[in-house]
Amino acid sequence: MKRKLTEELLARKNPDGTPALSVLTDEPMSNHTTFRIGGPAEYFIIPHSEKDLLFVLDKLKEEDIRTFILGKGSNVLFADEGFRGAVVSTLSLDRVTVDGNVVAAECGASLTAVARHVARYSLTGLEFAFGIPGSVGGAVYMNAGAYGGEMASVVERTRTVDPFTGIIRTYEREEHEYGYRESVFRGKNEVILSTELSLSTGNPDEIEERMADYLERRQSKQPLEYPSAGSVFKRCEGRFTGQMIEEAGLKGLTVGGAQVSNKHAGFIINVGGATARDVLELIEIIRKTILDRFSCSLECEMICVS
Ligand SMILES: Cc1cc2nc3c(=O)[nH]c(=O)nc-3n(C[C@H](O)[C@H](O)[C@H](O)COP(=O)(O)OP(=O)(O)OC[C@H]3O[C@@H](n4cnc5c(N)ncnc54)[C@H](O)[C@@H]3O)c2cc1C
Structure with a gap:
């Protein structure tokens, strides 16, 4: 078979x-x-x-x-x-075209590469995405965001296919039902094929400055030298999750090869040979500690696949 x-x-x-x-x-x-x-x-x-x-x-x-x-x-x-x-x-589906203020990107295009590409056209609105290591499809699906920006503010329309029926459909901006790290696509089976982003004309120097600033902030605050999946948990009712984990004294806590980062407590890093079981065990310890200490039920942002 x-x-x-x-x-x-x-x-x-x-x-x-x-x-x-x-x-x-x-x-x-x-x-x-x-x-x-x-x-x-x-x-x-x-x-x-x-x-x-x-x-x-x-x-x-x-x-x-x-x-x-x-x-x-x-x-x-x-x-x-x-x-x-x-x-x-989806990684080979990475075509990107720019027509005026509208950017059409296939689902597999690198978000950071698209942010860099549109900056060359003096288009502003996607600087927040520079440094997010995802694809356009993953970012549209997750409503990726950073530094006050998110996909919801730039996505104009998205084409998807339903793998069961083969029907291709277009979602207009308001149909994406965006929320914090949420979209209409989460929990659906549809495959995002491509997306159109609507940006504005900006000042090229200011665009470059913002991108450099965001990248610098990432490099100084995030443990990019280790494998990870970024922030493991969603925000908890306006509180910074990393701060709660740090206050609970969990920085550096290690299970097997998985460790709560000392640089950014919201990240779990793979310090060598981590298994999914190590990560899940560490997540459970963190969730229980934060629930006991702050009465806050942490929800995973990362998608677990088995
Ligand atoms: C160091 C680091 C920093 C990060 N910083 C940020 C940040 O600042 N902000 C932020 O929001 N995220 C951040 N992330 C998380 C991640 O990069 C984003 O969520 C990104 O949008 C995920 O895209 P991806 O292509 O990697 O998706 P994947 O991890 O490949 O998939 C994620 C989900 O999207 C679905 N998906 C992917 N492509 C499609 C498609 N074409 N159609 C349908 N479903 C699809 C998958 O099935 C899966 O359920 C960070 C991660 C790391 C490792």
């Missing part, structure tokens, strides 16, 4: 005869996540165009194979046991 699907997918060719898809079997997810954690996925598939992505989704549906869409893997924790099914990577 596994080999047959692999052969069928590998048989798909570009007009010049080269394979249209990359297909790996039993591929460790630790190779594709910023946490460097996660067991093998039965299939890891990289379509190189939107057409090929639609083909893959259709094939997986036909074969009734469980599917997970992965962007840059910067907000996910895969189980040590891996993933029974197919992980489909």
Whole structure:
């Protein structure tokens, strides 16, 4: 069954005869996540165009194979046991076009690369995203944000496909139902194909200054020298989660290879050989301590996949 699907997918060719898809079997997810954690996925598939992505989704549906869409893997924790099914990577779908103040980006485009690209056109509004290590699709899905900005303020419309019906639909700005790290897409099965961002014309020097400032703040405050998935928890009723974790004396707390960062208590870092089990155990200790001490129930921002 596994080999047959692999052969069928590998048989798909570009007009010049080269394979249209990359297909790996039993591929460790630790190779594709910023946490460097996660067991093998039965299939890891990289379509190189939107057409090929639609083909893959259709094939997986036909074969009734469980599917997970992965962007840059910067907000996910895969189980040590891996993933029974197919992980489909969007990273080759990375086209970006600029037309006036409107930026159209495919789902796999790097958010930081898009922020850098639009700055060259003196477009402002996306500076906050410079340094967020996600894809456009992941950022639209999570309503990624930083330094007072968020995707909700720039996303104009998003095209998605429902993998079960193959129906492609466009969501207009107000239909994204954005909230803090929330969107209409969370909990839905639709795959984000591309997004249009609406930006404004700005002063190029000020845009550059803001991006440099945000990057500097990240580098000085975040433990970027270690693998992580960024801030593990959402904010808790207006309180800074990292501050509560620090006040509770949990900085440096370690389970196996997972550690509460000494630099930024909101981050759990992989100090070497961390397993998903280590991270989950550490999360439970943090949640229980913060609940007891601050009566605050921490919710994970990171997506756990098993
Ligand atoms: C060092 C560091 C700093 C970070 N700083 C920030 C920050 O300042 N602000 C912030 O908001 N986040 C931050 N993050 C978290 C993360 O980068 C963002 O949430 C980012 O938007 C996730 O994008 P991704 O492509 O990596 O998504 P992934 O981790 O690959 O996936 C996240 C979720 O999105 C879904 N998804 C991805 N692509 C699609 C698609 N095309 N269609 C449908 N669903 C999709 C996945 O299925 C998954 O459920 C940080 C992470 C790290 C490691």
